[in-house]
Amino acid sequence: MAVPARARRTARRSRRFELRATALYFGLLAVILALVGAVARTVAAAAMHRPAWALALALTGVGAVMAGGRGKRRISAARIARRSAKALDEATQTAVEALDAASPGPAFGLVPAPVGASSGCLGTEPTVLFPEAMPEAMPEALPETMPETPADPVEIAYEALDPYEFEEAVAELCRRDGCLDVDVVGGAGDLGADVVGRTPDGRSVVIQCKRYCDGNRVGSQDLQRFGGTCFTVHGADVAVVVTTSDFTAPALEYAEQCGIVCVDGPQLRSWQEGTGPRPWQAQTSAA
8 A cells, every 4th residue: 555655845945135134123123122121120110119019910910821821722932932023024024125115226327338448348338327427417628738827936045145156146037037148257357247148128237246244234435346347347238236235325325326226135135026126127217
């Protein structure tokens, strides 16, 4: 006699792990545990303040359980736990489905790449386009080269230079402002000329440089020695004396009589910064 084969029970399919569902599950479980803990703390507090009421309530509850359990199926703690877990799992799945239905779609699209794209494929590869990268939202192309801003003039401490460096610095100012054929000729036998050149309008300029300290001013004797050679020997159209210090009153008076331009320390800084006139411009204004 053939024994009928017992039907095999189908293996329960394992549910795929989902991070969001698991997180919601444990979140709901934590809420339930928190509520149970709150109820337990409330009962404990009531028992401490009203022990007689708590004892009577406990006896009433035990009696009700014992009376209700007669003739009925024995209550199983494991069965209650399984039912609670099943209900909690169903609530978690319902919450996940509600979130999926309410969440908006992705903020980007997939469009086919143009033929001959840099990837080497034949235009079948999708290209991700974000909203900020759309052609209509792209700003206008910037110019290849930005216009250069003029650099601020560098302040030079002329008092810290030696006499030869001071002559070179004054010559460089002349070149910067458009003078031509500028040369430093100061030294032994220069006959009062340290820097020579031609102004932008073609006049001959001869400059004597006096790097003095603040307390040492250029006197009238210095101006007289320079005035005796700048016009007759060097043929200057513009004769200039530049100093880091100042001039005495007699020196300024002699310079005005002979037509010599005097540039003191503050005027030199204004010339260097571009806020004051050039020496050859100052002579034209005085004339």
